[in-house]
Amino acid sequence: MGYENILIEEKNGIVVLSINRPKALNALNAGVFKDLDHFFTENYSNENVKAVVITGVGDKAFAAGADIKEFMGMSEEQGTNLSRKGMAVFEKIENFSKPVIAAVNGFSLGGGNELAMSCHFIVASEKARFGQPEVNLGLITGYGGTQRLPRYVGQAKAMELLLTGDMINAQEAKSLGLVSHVVEHGNEVEKSVEILNKIITKSPFAIAKMIETVNAFSDNKKNGFEIEANNFGKTISSYDGQEGAKAFLEKRKPKFKGR
């Protein structure tokens, strides 16, 4: 499918997906959500896609939030639906079977920051700025910010950031645990690809099960320990799990098949 609001570049199985609305600081409109939904649905089981980096086109923004132009005249029902639909797309990203890194190249605000947080972790440019400015608009977050930000930074700090709407810089975001790496401006995609190149040498089956199991940590409807035991069983009895153990004992590199 040809996308209108995102750019896709693929190299060695790593896709760099760029939000492509630089004139609006990559604000997330319905078109961006449609493209993200399609990409992450289509590629869940596509073996040619091994990992994804999400970034923003241009020098200034990862994504400066939901597109505020779409808020005009919105009813309560429409607002709830907008929120639910966006959350469903971000859940697909969070539960994607392959690793997804947000390479934050500038403003990561509101819905944009909620997108970054739904990725598996975040690599940031030293110039990146993070925040949930919804309160400045008389709103609350709608794409999971109240739930995901506390998971990254703890409830009290998340509460402060959500209630003040303040922006923080990349170093502060790293010291709080929101960001995993801060790099020179312009190197955030390269650093993400470097990390992903390491991850994709491992068993894709084990990686998928690891993502599923770690995500259970923040889902209070699930028993993460039970899921870990079951998924350990699945990986140890898989071709790759047996091959990994055998290769170790034979002092050679494993040859994984992804099953």
Ligand code: HXC
């Ligand atoms: C629509 C946006 C936008 C947004 C920026 N633009 N953010 N358009 N929605 N979220 C547009 C501006 O209108 C402007 O268009 C162009 O991008 C450049 O932005 P400027 O404001 O001129 O740039 P600058 O002065 O450098 O300020 C950068 C900024 C500011 C601090 C990031 O743009 C800003 O505060 N943006 C809004 C951030 C925000 O409140 N986000 C949360 C949205 S609510 P023109 O046409 O004038 O050139 C949200 C809720 C999600 O995300 C949940 C929904 C269910």
